[in-house]
Amino acid sequence: MSDKGGKGGKSALKSPGYKGKDDNSAKLKGRKVQFDSEDLYDDKFDTNGNGKSNGKDDTSFAKGGKGDKGGKAGKGSAKKEPPPLLLKVEQELPENAKCLMDCEAAQILQGIQEHMVLLSKDPTIKIPSSFDRALQYANRGNHYTNPHSARQVLESLKDQGLSDGEMCVIANTAIESVGEAFGLMPSLKAKKSKVKEPLRSALTELEKLKNVTESNKKAIVLD
Amino acid sequence: MFFHIVLERNMQLHPRHFGRDLREKLVSKLMKDVEGTCSGRHGFVVAITGIENVGKGLIRDGTGFVTFPVKYQCVVFRPFKGEILEAVVTMVNKMGFFAEAGPVQIFVSNHVSFRLLKFHLLLIPDDMEFQSGDMPNYTTSDGSVKIQKDSEVRLKIIGTRVDATEIFCIGTIKDDFLGVISDPGTTS
Numbered sequence: 303m304s305d306k307g308g309k310g311g312k313s314a315l316k317s318p319g320y321k322g323k324d325d326n327s328a329k330l331k332g333r334k335v336q337f338d339s340e341d342l343y344d345d346k347f348d349t350n351g352n353g354k355s356n357g358k359d360d361t362s363f364a365k366g367g368k369g370d371k372g373g374k375a376g377k378g379s380a381k382k383e384p385p386p387l388l389l390k391v392e393q394e395l396p397e398n399a400k401c402l403m404d405c406e407a408a409q410i411l412q413g414i415q416e417h418m419v420l421l422s423k424d425p426t427i428k429i430p431s432s433f434d435r436a437l438q439y440a441n442r443g444n445h446y447t448n449p450h451s452a453r454q455v456l457e458s459l460k461d462q463g464l465s466d467g468e469m470c471v472i473a474n475t476a477i478e479s480v481g482e483a484f485g486l487m488p489s490l491k492a493k494k495s496k497v498k499e500p501l502r503s504a505l506t507e508l509e510k511l512k513n514v515t516e517s518n519k520k521a522i523v524l525d
Numbered sequence: 526m527f528f529h530i531v532l533e534r535n536m537q538l539h540p541r542h543f544g545r546d547l548r549e550k551l552v553s554k555l556m557k558d559v560e561g562t563c564s565g566r567h568g569f570v571v572a573i574t575g576i577e578n579v580g581k582g583l584i585r586d587g588t589g590f591v592t593f594p595v596k597y598q599c600v601v602f603r604p605f606k607g608e609i610l611e612a613v614v615t616m617v618n619k620m621g622f623f624a625e626a627g628p629v630q631i632f633v634s635n636h637v638s639f640r641l642l643k644f645h646l647l648l649i650p651d652d653m654e655f656q657s658g659d660m661p662n663y664t665t666s667d668g669s670v671k672i673q674k675d676s677e678v679r680l681k682i683i684g685t686r687v688d689a690t691e692i693f694c695i696g697t698i699k700d701d702f703l704g705v706i707s708d709p710g711t712t713s
Binding site: 387388389390391394395396398399400401402403404406407410411414428430431432433435436438439440442443467470471474475482485486487489 | 526527528529530531557560561563566567569571572574600602603605606607608609610611613625626627628677679681683700701702703
């Protein structure tokens with residue numbers, strides 16, 4: 303009796319001899335099919351890349367560049383393209399967490415740095431290296447002359463269903479067009495009909511708030 | 526991405542610190558214990574911005590130490606899967622390149638195979654090839670785009686790992702609107 307467990311860990315036909323034995327590896331004629339006994343979560347890397355996590359397959363994971371699809375015939379469901387990665391900030395942080403744009407974080411951290419200059423005279427207090435790196439990163443992501451105004455522009459999009467995480471990505475990456483926003487955030491694209499025009503207006507407003515040097519930077523798109 | 530968050534911690538203080546500077550000593554100890562640490566849930570604690578509340582101290586049996594519950598506000602930095610951010614390349618090799626975004630290290634692989642993802646991912650575009658030499662880099666076939674040390678790249682986080690002292694991420698530049706932003710020397 304051949305096992306027909308081509309897609310799952312259990313054989314489709316159970317002969318009396320099996321007695322419900324759950325075999326994780328099924329041998330077919332001329333082909334070895336192996337299944338991982340664990341669930342699809344890597345204990346080292348936490349990813350959302352398994353094909354079954356949310357069942358969404360609306361847009362392809364990579365538009366311009368595609369993930370490698372070939373050569374995985376021997377590994378169960380390898381032909382499935384990974385679902386688009388969605389940004390889920392609110393679900394993973396406590397409710398009291400407030401998402402900060404890089405420009406806002408830069409303002410806060412710069413203020414703290416001035417205090418730290420005084421504190422650093424105390425030899426028992428060491429300024430962690432992560433602070434300097436975070437400040438440098440925040441300054442690099444500081445695209446706007448007035449963080450408060452930038453926040454107000456983006457807050458107006460909350461009525462259209464924009465999440466805090468999406469707002470911060472828009473601000474931090476200085477997105478210039480609606481197409482870019484939808485391309486970078488599949489979760490935003492899902493709300494396209496509702497959010498397109500308000501987003502376009504918001505981006506126009508944000509453009510006026512940008513620092514002069516930012517207007518000279520362009521992302522180089524690799525197709 | 527940065528967050529402003531309220532956290533709570535039980536601080537233990539030895540009786541020798543008791544006195545009129547008790548609160549300052551408690552805050553100072555909190556800063557030393559917490560700033561620069563990281564956790565899977567909150568990410569890196571970059572800086573404490575304020576103390577919300579210091580609760581009543583409880584003497585621990587047998588030791589004499591006193592435990593104070595302290596609520597504090599802080600700025601944390603935590604990467605998320607699906608997040609788009611701009612990072613600076615720190616090292617390039619034939620396996621891919623490393624980049625840094627704040628306190629977080631990100632690796633973008635030339636070729637990655639996640640056993641449990643059951644497919645292979647190419648996270649650097651197909652038309653970019655590794656060039657070894659004094660300044661190793663990835664360059665497109667026409668030479669128009671180059672990724673080397675100190676290049677700024679926009680990438681998407683696709684995986685994260687946390688250990689006791691740091692957060693490490695896997696990223697990709699293969700999707701639309703990702704890639705090199707600026708070359709070394711042109712950053713502000």
